[in-house]
Amino acid sequence: MPRPLRYIALIPAAGIGSRMGGHDVPKQYLALGDRTMLEHSIAAMLSDARIDAVFVVVAPTDTRWSEFRLDDERVEFLPVGGASRAESVRNGLIAIAARTDDDDRVLVHDAARPCLTEAQLGRLIDEVGVDGSGGLLAIPLADTLKRGEEGRVGMTLDRASMWCAQTPQLFRVGSLRAALSGALDTVTDESSAMERAGHAPRLILGGASNLKVTTPEDLVLARAILGEQGRLA
Numbered sequence: 069m070p071r072p073l074r075y076i077a078l079i080p081a082a083g084i085g086s087r088m089g090g091h092d093v094p095k096q097y098l099a100l101g102d103r104t105m106l107e108h109s110i111a112a113m114l115s116d117a118r119i120d121a122v123f124v125v126v127a128p129t130d131t132r133w134s135e136f137r138l139d140d141e142r143v144e145f146l147p148v149g150g151a152s153r154a155e156s157v158r159n160g161l162i163a164i165a166a167r168t169d170d171d172d173r174v175l176v177h178d179a180a181r182p183c184l185t186e187a188q189l190g191r192l193i194d195e196v197g198v199d200g201s202g203g204l205l206a207i208p209l210a211d212t213l214k215r216g217e218e219g220r221v222g223m224t225l226d227r228a229s230m231w232c233a234q235t236p237q238l239f240r241v242g243s244l245r246a247a248l249s250g251a252l253d254t255v256t257d258e259s260s261a262m263e264r265a266g267h268a269p270r271l272i273l274g275g276a277s278n279l280k281v282t283t284p285e286d287l288v289l290a291r292a293i294l295g296e297q298g299r300l301a
């Protein structure tokens with residue numbers, strides 16, 4: 069009898085958030101209420117009971133995570149972070165290779181997306197299901213898209229088929245590990261690695277509230293969204 073499909077989460081959290089500015093700690097450790105941004109992102113991935121484990125990839129020299137008071141045994145920190153997001157995800161998948169099957173599904177989520185909702189996460193799992201090419205949360209581009217040339221508008225681009233990629237991004241463990249085994253310099257997310265390997269991941273409707281915190285202004289928005297969601301103590 070086939071083993072039930074197993075879902076695991078992987079959160080790359082080895083970056084320094086250089087675009088945040090004005091802070092002396094990596095952005096994933098900035099406070100949003102009584103939790104750090106990373107703790108909110110971990111809690112979001114734990115909100116669906118189908119997630120069997122949450123692996124958080126941190127830098128080898130990072131010890132800030134040891135101060136967390138997490139009471140869920142599904143969470144484990146892996147000090148194998150690399151110089152880029154893609155390298156951290158690849159290293160994380162290699163580190164857990166002995167504990168996962170190639171056919172397991174991994175949901176890679178940004179440490180800087182603390183506002184992911186249970187409904188968004190559940191929709192991704194429900195709609196991607198066993199699709200071999202996987203899928204990701206994304207939202208259709210709402211703004212007019214311009215291509216810049218030396219500080220001026222060079223062209224207005226057709227936005228009709230344009231989507232903004234979000235996370236989590238859900239893929240078969242073996243397929244994603246293989247897709248990340250080559251050069252990583254052109255990989256900006258897991259979907260781009262899978263696309264390069266010949267897959268066409270599904271686009272699953274996310275939400276504007278699932279923003280990625282990149283600038284100080286985003287931090288203010290994240291606090292407001294978490295407060296509206298009742299998750300900010």
